[in-house]
Amino acid sequence: MWASIAWRLFWRELRRGELWVIAFALFLAVGSVVSLSGITQGVQSALMQRSAQFTAADKVLRSSQPFNMELIAQAEQFNVQSARQMQFDSMLFASDMMQLATIKAVDDAYPLRGTLELKQSDNISVGEQAQLRPGYLYLEARLFDLLKLTVGDSLELGMSNFIVGGVIVNEPDAPLSVFGGAPRVLMHIDDVAATQIVQPGSRIAYRYLFAGENADLAQFEAQVEPQLSVHQRWQKMDRESAIGSALERAERFLLLAGLLGIVLAACAAAVAASRYAQRHTKAVAVIKALGATTAQIRLIYGSHLLLVVLFSLLCGVIAGQLAVSGAQLGIQQYLTDYRAEFSWRPLWLGCLTGLVCATLFAARPMWRLANTAAIEVLKQPETQFVLDKLQLITGALAIWGLMWLFSGELVLSIGLFLLCAVFAALLMVTAATLVKLTKPASAGQSSAGKLALANLRRRLWANSFQLITFSLAIFLALLLYFLRAELIGQWQRQIPQGAPNHFLVNITEQQRSILNDFAQTHQITLDKYYPVVRGRLLSINDEKLQQESSKEDRSEQRVGIGRELNLTWLAALPENNQVTSGSWFSADAQAQVSIESELAQRLDISLGDNLAFSIGGQQLSASVSSIRKVDWNSLQPNFYMILSPDLLAEFPATYITAFYLEAGREQLLNQLARLMPTVTVISVDNIIKQVNGIIDQVTIALSFILVIICFAAGLVLVAQVQATLEQREQELAILRTLGARYAFLRNALVLEFAMLGAMAGVFATVLAEAMLLIVQQRVFNLPFTLHYTLWWLGPLLGVILVTTLGWWQLKRLLRIPGAQLMRRVLQG
């Protein structure tokens, strides 16, 4: 019998529109999670696609052993494309000239991601997606100068003769490091055997490139993993490069955006559910007085919640998926690789969020509603918005649970949650105190102002709770806006205007003066000279290093450095370096070395350890006097090991320097190459261009997410104002009956919301500034600076946002004639 009552009440409540508020809040929670998660996943996937272009594949398996064709066959079974690549250093011979080069041999499938661009001459381009022809070599531009070659000339490599096929314009997986090492050459893999370069013991790097759908790749990787030998391993994302680091930041930011959106939706669900329960207290008391048991009420209203939840989940999932598909069109204009792949993850995340919000936010008020005592039927209805402490606790737990679920990081979620909790508690107390303190000051204010203040005071705790949500919404908008600015600013600082875009490596002592003259003549500003001596780390505290352990990832990725490191000696600590333990060399430092922190950690080196180096056949040792943190994004020459000047000053060194060359003056590079053929010129223009491209696209993606979050925040604010509608209706009816004029009521209303908005804005500003402080110091490693714009923008935003939304929702109440309003109130 309860079912027919429940069903009838449900449809009538739907018609009355009350259940829609709670349904809409849950829909919002589910929809925003599905869309945010879906789009974030899509954008992340697109960014990974972009990054894949820099590795020419989705996955790279590295090996020191010849190709195992069984792996290639297995990839095919999983619909995964594959390509093979070999890389080695060898000498090129052209007429009477020779040059060491890094040779990369690739097959026809190369590259699986990104584009290979080759050019035959200034006029004839081989075009994008060019394939390499057997019998030809394709050279980096500087090799043409170094070996005095033109396209079509003959060239020897190992035991074979080749024809110069063209210039490499863009090689997708070229090393990103500024010290690319030897000039690069591309050849077809079928020609490698004939050169007879590959001999037992030769140092050849074999790479398998794989590309395909994420799911296929994951299955393939899982299948292959147990078969891998110690010589084979998956290449990790290059976290050290500028692009790797930028991607990591983008991931964190997108995650944060998604995480904070949920908090808003959860608040909307809580407020809407509380309002619904409060409005039905009298009805439940009546039904109970007529003989219904608590269990019957629970079934009736529980079924309402269940139907609302199911409806919201369904609509939320559909709307979320539509948003993801719709966003695809917009985002594709900027992120060409973006594709809305169907994934279960956003769907179950959305549904789980909806269920968590429903059970921990909405179910609690429903539970309380069923406990309403029958005696309430004889009491005056409660119109005041009552804050349920237990709901606050379950809601808080739900928020934390969702934070954990979304971030996947326990510590991050606890930290973020505690910060929010402390903020909420502080806000409640401060808001309540502020509102209480307004009494004496209000004496001289206009009567509209007095009424506004009286309204704020009367709904003290309810207003404090509203303040939290208002503040949270404004805080999110401010944080996203400023964090985005911070992020972009950080990237732009990384590539400042006029930053060196060309590096000169291998400069001898004698060439320094020639180079200085050249720079002066052509009005080029040279950076400082860094002396470089190449050497190997032999042992740590007399413990000899094994080949494998000393061959760490980073040096392998820096093609050309190989097993040897660039050692330098410097009296002063370089810019972008920070001593984290120990102290920098004193003026009379003897036999000391400063080591980069990550390398120190990887090789388990600590202060005072004794390191032995082999330099040019001589051995020397130094004790570790400091460990440094190095900003690898600085696009400046950086060193793992810096020795004290006394150790290396006597060794013959070469130098590195850098300079900025404006676009259109590239011919100077050829002049420089002819003037000093042994000096290697490395251009970082391409890297800068690539990083800038990613920044542009990430910025667009973040703006999109910011819009979604602001939209969600606006809707939460609407739900908040809706929660006080009944009480306001009652108050207005009384005031109108007592003769209050429209202008008076309007002014009081606007002032009330403006004050609330200003307070929320100030709180939001304080929190946003605090959060930016953490982000600046922890994420970007920057000194803290105040964001002055924030301090006027926050409160202004609060006033405009809250007043507009409040006015928009309540203006119709003001226009209802007094008698009609009174009748509505009396009828409940």
Place this chain on the structure above:
Amino acid sequence: MNTPEVHIKAVNVAKSVKVTDGSLTILHDISLTINRGESVAIVGASGSGKSTLLSLLAGLDTPTQGEVFLGQQPLHRLSEDERAGIRAANVGFVFQSFLLLPSLTALENITLPAELAGVKDARSRGLDLLLQVGLSERADFFPAQLSGGEQQRVAIARAFITQPAVLFADEPSANLDAATGQKIEDLLFKLNAEQGTTLVLVTHNNDLADRCQRQYQMQAGRFLDINTQGIADVG
């Protein structure tokens, strides 16, 4: 002559509520007995405690002290849900502010207690009652579409649908104009007489109280004196 059967009995009942600075006693040492089929008015000024007494006698609330029996059921010892069960089977209510559920039609409001009690012919009973209260053409109207008098007539029909043994009415005509109030009172007493229901009526209206067989006068939570009138002519 048969001894009248005691239907409602209160023994030394007191009710206190918590207030910010301690507790406030609303009812002091109230004892009464109401026989089956009897109509009794509890009269008093606003705040005298008459509605509180009604809530205790009807099992909407429990006393702080004393005992309340409805038939053989000790209401003071029962839980909220046990009392709800007794109300569903035995009690009907008419409230001052009607208290119809705004989202249900007139007919649905009337049948609600019967449906909660699992009565199978709730709808036909409801329609019959609608006819009796003169609102058969308003069956599908929502409360907001009805006048105050019509709403109270629906409330009276709702009160009688489960054919309760006892009907509690709290100021049933206070929210209505004099003429409408009179009609409502007539309807209430008519149905009460037809069904032989025990009627407990709370009012500050002496004319209405005079229509009951007995009156209890209340002041500051206590009975002033017990007036045992002869059976009034309720025809």
